[in-house]
Structure formats: C-alpha cells, structure tokens
Amino acid sequence: xEEMLELNEMIIHLGPQHPMQPGPxxxxxxxxxxxxxxxxxxxxxxxxxxxxxxENKTYLQGIPIVDRICYLVALTNEECFVGCVEKLxxxxxxxxxxxxxxxxxxxxxLQSHLLGMGEYGEFIGFVSMFMYTIKEREDILxxxxxxxxxxxxxxxxxxxxxxxxxxxxFKEKTLPVLNKLKKVIDDYEEMFATDxxxxxxxxxxGVLTADVAKNLGVSGPPLRATGVPFDIRKNExxxxxxxxxxxxxxxxxxxxxxxxxxxxxxxRESIYIIEQCLDRIPDGPIFPVNSPYGRRTPxxxxxxxxxxxxxxxxxxxxxxxxxxxGTDKPHRVKVRGPYYPTLQALPPLIIGTTVAxxxxxxxxxxxxxxxxxx
Amino acid sequence: xxxRTIIESLTSEFPEAISESEVESEIRVRAYVAAGKAxxxxxxxxDSLQFDHLCSVCGVDYPKRGEIEVVYHIASxxxxxxxxxxxxxxxxxPEIESVVPVYWxxxxxERETYELYGVMFKNHPxxxxxxxxxxxxxxxxxxxDYKGFPNTTARNLV
Numbered sequence: 001x002e003e004m005l006e007l008n009e010m011i012i013h014l015g016p017q018h019p020m021q022p023g024p025x026x027x028x029x030x031x032x033x034x035x036x037x038x039x040x041x042x043x044x045x046x047x048x049x050x051x052x053x054x055e056n057k058t059y060l061q062g063i064p065i066v067d068r069i070c071y072l073v074a075l076t077n078e079e080c081f082v083g084c085v086e087k088l089x090x091x092x093x094x095x096x097x098x099x100x101x102x103x104x105x106x107x108x109x110l111q112s113h114l115l116g117m118g119e120y121g122e123f124i125g126f127v128s129m130f131m132y133t134i135k136e137r138e139d140i141l142x143x144x145x146x147x148x149x150x151x152x153x154x155x156x157x158x159x160x161x162x163x164x165x166x167x168x169x170f171k172e173k174t175l176p177v178l179n180k181l182k183k184v185i186d187d188y189e190e191m192f193a194t195d196x197x198x199x200x201x202x203x204x205x206g207v208l209t210a211d212v213a214k215n216l217g218v219s220g221p222p223l224r225a226t227g228v229p230f231d232i233r234k235n236e237x238x239x240x241x242x243x244x245x246x247x248x249x250x251x252x253x254x255x256x257x258x259x260x261x262x263x264x265x266x267x268r269e270s271i272y273i274i275e276q277c278l279d280r281i282p283d284g285p286i287f288p289v290n291s292p293y294g295r296r297t298p299x300x301x302x303x304x305x306x307x308x309x310x311x312x313x314x315x316x317x318x319x320x321x322x323x324x325x326g327t328d329k330p331h332r333v334k335v336r337g338p339y340y341p342t343l344q345a346l347p348p349l350i351i352g353t354t355v356a357x358x359x360x361x362x363x364x365x366x367x368x369x370x371x372x373x374x
Numbered sequence: 375x376x377x378r379t380i381i382e383s384l385t386s387e388f389p390e391a392i393s394e395s396e397v398e399s400e401i402r403v404r405a406y407v408a409a410g411k412a413x414x415x416x417x418x419x420x421d422s423l424q425f426d427h428l429c430s431v432c433g434v435d436y437p438k439r440g441e442i443e444v445v446y447h448i449a450s451x452x453x454x455x456x457x458x459x460x461x462x463x464x465x466x467x468p469e470i471e472s473v474v475p476v477y478w479x480x481x482x483x484e485r486e487t488y489e490l491y492g493v494m495f496k497n498h499p500x501x502x503x504x505x506x507x508x509x510x511x512x513x514x515x516x517x518x519d520y521k522g523f524p525n526t527t528a529r530n531l532v
Contacts, residue, residue: 374505
C-alpha cells in the first residue's frame with residue numbers, strides 16, 4: 001500500500017468508526033474506480049490486554065473478565081475458560097448443570113445469530129431487518145436474564161457447575177418464545193428468498209470455496225457455508241452434546257446468502273436442542289457433591305499443567321490454552337477467538353470486488369472486533 | 375487417525391527434532407520440536423497427517439528457565455486430534471522460522487507473538503505490530519518482567 005499510486009487510483013480508509021463495521025478497525029482500500037485493488041486491516045483500537053489481565057487475577061476473578069472478550073457470546077467464552085480449569089483440576093460437572101449450560105449457551109447462540117442477521121441487513125441497506133430481529137432477540141435476552149440475572153455479561157458459570165438453578169416455570173416461559181421464533185424464522189427465510197434487492201446484494205457475492213476457506217483458516221458459519229461440516233459440538237463433544245440429536249448445518253454455495261442461510265438453519269437446530277434439553281433435564285445437584293467446589297468456590301490452587309480446550313462459539317471455533325504453575329493465578333491464558341482468523345481472511349475476499357460489496361461481505365461474517373482485539 | 379499413530383509417524387520422520395512427545399488423551403498430543411525444524415515439521419504435518427488447520431500460535435514466558443516457548447496448536451478439519459507443538463527459544467534472542475508459507479493464517483498470530491514477546495519470526499512477509507501502538511515496540515508486554523507502559527512505578531519517577 002506504500003508504493004506510488006497510478007492515475008485513477010486512490011486509497012480510502014474505512015473506519016476506525018464506520019457504520020458497516022462491527023467494531024473499530026481500519027480497512028485501507030486501494031481503489032481504481034470502484035474496484036478494490038488491495039486491502040489491509042489495521043487492528044488495535046480496542047485492545048484491552050485481556051490475556052495479561054487474566055495472568056494477574058485469580059481463577060475465580062477471571063470469569064467476569066472473559067465475559068468482556070465479546071459481549072454477544074459471553075456465555076461461550078465462560079464455558080471455554082471454565083472448561084479449561086475443570087480439565088486441569090479434574091472437576092466433574094453434574095449432569096443437571098451440564099444440561100443447564102447447554103440450554104443457556106444455545107439461547108445465547110440464538111440471540112447472537114439474530115443480532116448478526118439483523119446487522120447484516122442493516123449493512124446492506126435493509127434496515128427494517130434489524131428492527132425485526134432485535135425484537136425477537138429481546139425475548140431471548142429476557143429468558144437469559146431470568147436465569148443469570150444479567151442481559152449481556154453474566155458471570156453465570158462456576159467451576160463445577162452453574163451459579164443458580166433454573167427459576168420456577170422456566171420451561172413454561174421458554175416454549176412459547178421458541179415456538180414464536182420458529183414461525184418468525186420461516187418468515188425471515190421467505191423474506192430473504194423473495195426480496196430481489198437482498199438477493200442482488202447477497203447471492204454470488206463474496207464466494208469462498210471449501211479449499212480456500214480451509215487454507216484461510218476460517219471456522220463457523222463462513223466455513224460451513226462452503227460445505228465443510230466442521231462443528232466442535234460434533235467433532236469434539238463437550239458437555240452433553242454427545243447425547244443430543246442435532247445436525248451440522250451446511251450449504252454449498254459459500255456466498256453471503258449461504259452464510260445467512262446457515263445461521264437461519266442453526267437457529268432451528270438450536271431451538272430443537274433446547275427443546276430436547278428441557279424435556280430431558282434430570283433433577284439433581286448443580287455442583288459436584290462432596291467437593292470443595294460450589295457456589296462459594298474457595299481460593300483455588302490449580303495443579304500444574306496445561307490444557308487446550310475448544311468450544312463452538314456462534315462464530316466458530318473458540319479455544320483457550322491455559323498454563324498453570326500450581327499457584328492461584330494462571331501462568332498464561334491464550335484466547336483463540338473465532339473472528340480473528342475470519343477478519344484476517346477479509347482482504348483476500350474483497351480484493352477484486354467493488355466498494356459496495358465490501359460492506360456486504362464484511363457484514364456477512366458477523367464480526368466482533370472486540371474479540372479479535374481482546 | 376488416532377493420537378498414537380500421529381506421534382509415531384512424527385518421531386520416525388524427525389527422530390532428532392521431536393522430543394518429550396506425550397499422548398495426553400485420545401484427542402490431545404504434545405511434543406517439543408527443535409526450533410530449527412519447526413517449519414519442516416509443520417509442512418510434514420500438513421501434507422502427510424491431515425493437520426490442515428492452525429488453531430493458534432502463541433508465546434509463553436518462563437523467566438526462571440530463561441526461555442520463551444512458542445506454542446503451535448495444530449488441528450484438522452478431518453479428525454479431532456489437536457497437536458500442541460512447542461519450541462524452546464532463548465529469552466535474550468528468540469528467533470524462529472516463520473510458518474506463514476505453510477499455514478496462511480499464521481500471519482497475524484506471529485505478528486502478535488512478535489509484538490507481545492519479542493520473538494523474531496524469520497522470513498515473515500510483514501512483521502510489524504498488530505494490536506499495539508508503534509511506540510510500545512520493545513516493551514514486550516506479555517513477558518513476566520513487564521512493569522507497565524509508560525513505566526510510572528515510584529523507582530522510575532525519583
């Protein structure tokens with residue numbers, strides 16, 4: 001990007017604050033007319049140093065910190081962090097707590113996908129879509145609020161279990177919301193299928209093929225839209241996902257429309273998972289019996305060792321690498337977020353397209369810069 | 375493809391470079407690699423053992439041993455085994471060959487490891503700071519002896 005520009009070429013900076021962006025990052029585009037010749041992403045505008053903060057906090061104090069990696073998927077971040085400590089310390093999670101975690105994480109997946117679709121609509125000029133999805137998302141947030149007591153940053157998971165049991169009448173309140181959501185999803189699908197402007201902006205735009213996507217290292221809906229059935233819940237089951245019946249949603253086109261379609265189908269699958277869990281959830285304790293771990297976790301000293309734990313985030317593969325040296329604080333926590341490689345893969349995707357498509361492609365990835373920056 | 379065959383195949387291919395290999399569980403394998411052989415090992419893993427997905431590259435600082443470890447987490451889109459490949463580097467001049475030619479997405483991970491730990495990745499296409507401002511280069515904030523930037527602890531103010 002540093003070399004001399006030729007006639008008719010120019011560099012424009014999208015960002016750090018731009019309506020099409022999910023958070024502050026700068027996109028430097030080298031243009032010739034409308035066509036993108038070169039692109040470069042600059043990060044670091046909201047670097048929070050979460051990895052360093054985690055090294056200076058005890059394990060229990062780390063839970064609220066990992067919430068802040070990305071407010072949309074706070075619960076899966078917690079699951080990853082708590083899962084690391086449970087593996088290191090050898091804590092068995094009771095079955096009821098596992099079911100509660102699955103329910104609450106799938107609810108979190110629903111709201112993340114809904115907001116992601118709404119934002120995508122907004123980026124391509126379909127602003128009403130945002131109003132539709134944010135309304136449904138509000139119902140889901142109310143359900144999560146009922147259980148965790150917070151809307152976006154929960155600190156709900158604890159080592160060995162969950163902080164509180166499900167409230168009275170949770171199932172009766174959840175099922176109507178899910179049933180309504182099922183109808184709404186069908187409406188969205190019809191809307192997307194019949195709206196000619198949407199199809200103009202999304203079908204055949206930003207096409208990724210399976211080989212390219214694997215080479216770029218993306219995961220989650222952008223990868224599954226190319227036909228690769230890669231889902232940590234199936235490949236490397238955690239919690240009770242092994243016993244649950246669900247399928248990995250894939251599409252073959254690999255374009256923006258396919259990514260949105262994958263999210264729509266995943267919402268259906270998540271609803272199905274929650275329904276199964278609500279039917280099957282056993283009675284029992286929510287913390288391990290005869291164990292020091294409980295609602296009031298003591299100051300923990302985790303045995304020395306290291307672990308790499310992966311969970312399926314709404315955006316893809318979330319992993320954490322934790323090194324413990326036997327003290328009450330982790331020696332090192334590496335957060336491997338799913339949007340980081342996806343954002344890295346943005347420049348190769350948008351080179352050769354037009355400026356108008358940049359917003360469409362970037363939005364279809366359902367990004368969160370907060371998580372890429374950490 | 376299970377964990378044990380992967381380790382056996384790796385040690386027979388690189389008998390001198392791979393050491394302290396360990397099968398942690400069915401789906402987790404650990405090994406140390408000689409710093410000079412990291413790129414060749416990654417190439418072999420990608421070509422012959424279906425390890426086509428690089429999860430992350432990160433550094434871990436061990437000030438007592440005077441070492442920085444560069445840790446590669448390499449997984450696959452086909453099988454669930456994750457290989458944790460570690461390379462020990464001296465703390466005063468950490469240098470290792472870049473794996474960007476093998477795994478394209480190592481680019482940002484290596485840039486981040488460079489600015490946070492000061493590990494030089496040789497033959498990296500664009501080794502410059504990613505998340506930190508330019509003036510913090512040389513502070514290496516994720517090393518254990520980092521004292522804050524700008525360093526305003528009492529001793530420095532007097």
